[in-house]
Amino acid sequence: EDQVTQSPEALRLQEGESSSLNCSYTVSGLRGLFWYRQDPGKGPEFLFTLYSAGEEKEKERLKATLTKKESFLHITAPKPEDSATYLCAVQAGHSGYALNFGKGTSLLVTP
C-alpha cells in the first residue's frame, strides 16, 4: 500500500530562518511527486513536480529535491507570506491517475 508521511506536522519559523520540510514515501512505480501550497479556505496551489531521484526544482525561496525514499522542500529566508500548509502527494504507476496525499505541514513564519 502506498504511503506518504510528512514531517513535521507543524513548524514555526522566524522570518529569515531557513528550514526544510520532509515528505517520505513508499510507493511501487513512482510516476511523480508533487508539492502543493494551501492557504486557509483555498484549494491547493501547485508548486512543483519531481519525476526521478536527484531531480531538483526551484521557485523563489522554495527548492524541492527528490531521493528514492523522500523529498525535501527547502525554504530559504522565509517571509510571513510563506505561511501556509504544504502538501506532498505521489502518483504511482499502478494507480492510474490518483494522487496520494500526505497530511501536510503547517508552516507559520513570524516577523
Added chain:
Amino acid sequence: DAGITQSPRHKVTETGTPVTLRCHQTENHRYMYWYRQDPGHGLRLIHYSYGVKDTDKGEVSDGYSVSRSKTEDFLLTLESATSSQTSVYFCAISSVDSNQPQHFGDGTRLSIL
C-alpha cells in the same frame, strides 16, 4: 489561475437529503477529480473522470456517485447524505497526460446535520 468553479461554496443540509456539488472548468481538460479533505487526513480521492461519461472510483467512493455529461462539468452526488460526509470537497482538473499536475478549485464546505 486554472479556470475551475465549484458551486455551491458552502452548504448546510440535513441527514438523508440528496446533495449535488458541481465543478465547472473552462480549460477543456480531459481529467477531472473529486477529493474530500478532513482534519487528520490528507486529501482523499472520491471519484475521477477521464472523459465524457468515463468515470471510475477512488479510495473513498462509498455513498457517492458522479456524472460527466459535458467536458466542462463534473457533478458529485450524495444520494442520502450522512453526518460522516461532512467535509470540504475539492474538484481538480488535469490535462491530457495524466501525470501532469492537478489544479484545484477553492472547495465546497458541506455540513450535514
